[in-house]
Amino acid sequence: MSSYSCSVQTISRSQGRSAPGAAAYRHGAALTDERTGERFDYTRRRGVEAQGLEGATDLAALWRAAEAAEKRSNSVVAREVRFSLPHEVSPAERARISREVAADLRHRFGTACSWANHEPGGDGDERNFHCHLLMTTRTVDAAGQLGAKTRELDAVKTTGSQAIEDIRRIVESRGNDALERAGLPRSLDRRSLAAQAEVGAIAPEAAVPTRHLGPAASALERRGVATEAGAHNRTVVQLRAVAQEAANLAAEIETTRHQVAAEIRTAEVGDLLELMPSVEDIEAAAAKVEAQVEQELAARRAAEDLARRQAERVAMAEAAVRSALRGLVFADRHRGVTRSTASEAIAAAEAATVATTVAKSGESAAVASSVRAWEHRQIGAERTQASQATKVVEAARAALAAAPNPSWWQFWRRAEREEHDRLAVELLRAERAETQAAAVLQRGQDWLSGEWGKRARGDAEGAARTNYRRDTVQPAESAARAAVMGAVAAVGHDDAARRSVAAARLAADQALHQLQALDPARAEKWIREVGRRSLPDADTERDEARIAAWHERVAQAAAARDMPEPDRDHLSPKP
Secondary structure (H helix, E strand, O other), X not given: OOOOOEEEEEEEHHHOOOHHHHHHHXXXXXEEEOOOOEEEEOOOOOOXXXXXXXXXXXXXXXXXXXXXXXXOOOOEEEEEEEEEOOOOOOHHHHHHHHHHHHHHHHHHHOXXXXXXEEOOOOOOOOOOOEEEEEEEEEEEOOOOOEEEEOHHHOOHHHHHHHHHHHHHHHHHHHHHHHHHHOXXXXXXXXXXXHHHHHOOOOOHHHHOOOOOOHHHHHHHHHOOOOOHHHHXXXXXXXXXXXXXXXXXXXXXXXXXXXXXXXXXXXXXXXXXXXXXXXXXXXXXXXXXXXXXXXXXXXXXXXXXXXXXXXXXXXXXXXXXXXXXXXXXXXXXXXXXXXXXXXXXXXXXXXXXXXXXHHHHHOHHHHHHHHHHHHHHHHHHHHHXXXXXXXXXXXXXXXXXXXXXXXXXXXXXXXXXHHHHHHHHHHHHHHHHHHHHHHHHHHHHHHHHHOHHHHHHHHHHHHHXXXXXXXXXXXXXXXXXXHHHHHHHHHHHHHHHHHHHHHHXXXXXXXXXXXXXXXXXXHXXXXXXXXXXXXXXOHHHHHHHHHHHHHHHHHHHHHHHOOOOOOOHHHHOOOO
């Protein structure tokens, strides 16, 4: 039996939508939004059973004009009426329903309409034939020109509710007309299930509404993952099936009574007297039928209650599994963060330790360099002066050797002789200065090699060592100590996170075992879903190996000091 469904919504620019885009998707066409230049091509879309126009002749021109008529950035450019179609009738009859609804809406509101009938999707209900009907927000005259806005549907508090009720009445009437033409009962009813149950149109059990799944829950249900809303809907379907069977049984009894009454009315009086059973037999048969009906209804109610309780228990078990797996995912993600942090902290501690070792190993070279610098400050000037004096002597000797040396009687070469004597005097002065500089240098070296010089060198060496340790070694050791403490804290947090993951995994296993005891098939689907989790990557394996090596080094250090290994639970912060 077909069910009634009809909803009205707006197509607005504030939602990021446009009239050409909506029409292209629903009609499986290719349209361009000239306002933005965006092209919507859905020509490869399947499942459009039939389509048509009312009040217009060109789909692209209609919705191009409807889009261009609105100027505001948040304008409503179209309205959509989505309603279900009876699956019992032929495609031609379904197309006639949509065409007649579009004509009625044009007559009622004066707008143009485009409609498209869609077939059921491959993963959904095979009876889900439905129509997408788009209405313009402005009136359209016989020439196809857009007019004033139809404000009647905008006034929700005044005329809007009545207008929507008129749309729902039109859809109901045209659908029932098609069912009647097919020789089927007029079963479409626009009233709510609660309203139908109040007047006795349906059984109270059939008045329980289903829940809207939405895209995310529908995708999970298609993959075989049960959801809370899906479990509720399946329970409602079972209740409705039981109520329908009870209604069919009651209808069958009523039909049999009418047939018997008709036979009685057409039979002869003598035949009736011969065939008529006694009053006791009639009362006994009626009581027997009533007892059978009562037993059948009681059995069905008991089965219904059992199925409802079972469905509720399964839904609660699935909710527990979902919650446990959500906790496991959260704990696993937190563990990933703590594991990465611990690995980075260990790497930083190792780097700081290496830097401390390098700083300590460079102490001797740094002190020796400082002592050499101190010695240079003590006798560097004397050494430089002696070296310069030696160079001056060598230059004076070279100049004297290169100058001519005439005899005393060669009076005509008197100038050359005077130059030679001058160079000889300069050489004598340079040698005397060299001797003085060498003496000064020697006194400095003697002082350095003496007792006071050794004391001064020791003081300089001690000061250089103290300064190096204060400026280089101690900061490196402090940084290494802080890095090691950080690594200890990070590893403690990682240990706590690992315990949290183990506890969450245990809770998930227990929830899966409870669900498996209630519904093995659904439990198997959840187990497969859990099994799809990816294996650890290279970074995870590296971090785990680094943390394990850290624990091993801590244990070895504790054993080397003849001390018990620290309690990780005590060192780790409580989660």
